[in-house]
Amino acid sequence: MIARFLKWSRHNLFGKPFDILLSLTVIPGFLWLAYQVAAWTVTTARWEIIPESLRILMIGIFPAEQAWRAWVAIMIIAALLGAALGCVFAFRKRHAAGLLLVLAAVIALTGSKDLTNALLTASTIAIFASGCAAISLIPLLRRALLPAGFIALIAIFAVMSPPGAGLWGGLLLSILLTLVTSIVSLPVGILLAFGRRSRFSSMRWICMGYIEVMRSVPLIMVVYWIWILMPVLAPQFGLADVVRGMIGFTLFYSAYVAEYVRSGLQAVPREQTEAARSLGMSEFDINRSIVLPQALRVAVPPLVGNVLDIFNTAPLVFIIGLTDFLRAGQMILANPQYGDRTYEVYAFLFLTYFLVGSLITFVARRLETHLARGNR
């Protein structure tokens, strides 16, 4: 064991003079830093601010007595995400065991303080798992996934709207924004991608112009622009800030989705189209049932990466006055009572963002290998 470690360290730490120098300077420095951070985490940091303000971080200024609406929305989202994951990854028995462990841990850790929330969290996880298992074990359900997704979106809006869409906030707003943008921008992006390689040059030019302009201006500008433009264009609707933000995000990210889909379309061999044409299929049928499925297969991993991009740019809605996760954290820090807890709050924000982001990245990477397996 020790000999093995010595051999490993000779190869990986002290192989060359420069490596020795690097290892000898970086490792102690890093250990010192790690020690400082750990010492701060355990002794100096006062973490009670996080549980105290957890509600604001999670749902913003959404009224506390309406919190059940947020829970319902979260459960719908969990079912949807679980179902989406179940399409790709087979649900195994060991996954079920792992989930049971997580459930037990959640209840054991938080159950003593706040039993209802612990139970609600646990049931959310359970719904996620059952969505995953159902889709993965009953392949017939997969056909219903896309309509179910849209119905779920409508249901979420129906549940969340009554107190006023202006009250949405916190992590829930970030997630909803990401979900709506990534689902709605998909069909728009596919249409744009097909438009960009249309037979008609005018169509091509219009789609290309839209995509190129959207890709070279900042998102924050598009969101702000849509936000001020909507009341000017359609004053009779009086759209809420959240909806205007979602429209801005969708318009912006459709251009990116179009580019990913286009790269997928280019990966489909021309012979496929020609063969389908020689069978007498119509252009619409060719694109819908021959080209698009193969193109999406190539485009899915970058599209999942795009979901991460959307989630990571969701805090930009601060420009139109919405309180997303980051802004909620800043709001807590603005309270003079908590002014000295900067590092605690930022550590929590960073950790949450990193966890969600890593999860999405992980799924994208797994998808890439999973989809590459079928290629000949």
Added chain:
Amino acid sequence: MNVHHAKAAEHAVDDDLLSARRRRNRIRYGATQFAVIAAAITLVVLFALAVKEGLARHGIRFSFSFLWDAAGFDLSEGKTFVFDGTFWLAFTEFTSERSIAQAFAAGIVNTTKVAVLAIVLSTMLGVLLGVSRLSTNWVARSLSFWCVEFVRNTPLLIQLVFWYFAVILHFPPIAAAAEFYGVVISQQGLFFPALVWKGEGSPVAIAMATACWVAILGLVFDKHRLVRRVCMGAIVVLPCLMLLTGIVELDFPVASKFRAKGGTGMSPEMAALLLAIVVNSASYIAEIVRGAIDALPKGQWEAAASLGLSRRDTVHDIILPQVFRVVLPSFGNQYISLTKNTALGIAVGYPELFNIYGTIANQTGHSLEGILIVMASYLILSWAISATVAWADRRLSKRGAM
């Protein structure tokens, strides 16, 4: 009528049918083209009319004449172009009596300043991080991996506000500023030593400075390797000579009670924005470099090893030259997204283009005209970057390897 005639007649009928169908197709194609264009134009006109009507309801007229009004607001930093009555455009500090057009110019200058600095710094840091993934040292490898993962999986905005509110604003105030080899680090900003021209009008000094410029131009543009080497030598030697003879002097900043004197400074907002964008883009660039290295055929490594090249020589002479030829277009995309990301400066109050636009829109109400200007500016910036990168790409691939 014999068989031949019948066939010929059939052919003629076929030809007629074919040409008729072709004509029909052509007409249908043209009609669709026309319909698409007409629909697009109608949409744009309807959109413009609706906007005009909506603005009229708010009592605002769509016009660009507000650009020449006095701005009436100050910027925390920023220089603009001033027409000084003669032939030249002067480049001076923005003040509130300047026009709104000049405020936009100041915003573009500030955005470009951050973008150019960030492009240079993030390329250096990113390549370093990407190459250290190849290191034989486990510490360097895993450190760069985790840094890149962490930065790529968290939003840029939280990184930016963290750098600003949790790092830079926690620096010591300038009265007790930390000094680090002549660099003053404080809450009020970072101050660096600057080069100051002391040569006055002496011909020798001017000749040396001109020679420096010529050498830089030669290094970038000349095709002969020998000339480029000479130029490189001149670029190293001449500035040293100028420093030694006192033609150019280093001016160190000195911290006083409220601000630092001498040297050149950077406001805390700009420092935070620059730090956040550099670190963020550097990790994306590192990922691009890593991807390009992974995409190289394994045979390249094995061939180099079988020739007896050391690992250092392999990386330096075989791997990196090929990597840098393929990554340049991806770098260009990253530079464009970096430039767009400078718009986040509004979150910390750095007066870049979008921030200044926000102020102007609030003051004058001409938000839609302003958006067009801002959009056009970002489009031009993006196109300039992609043109430059394409030019560099052409040069590099023409010259073969690096």
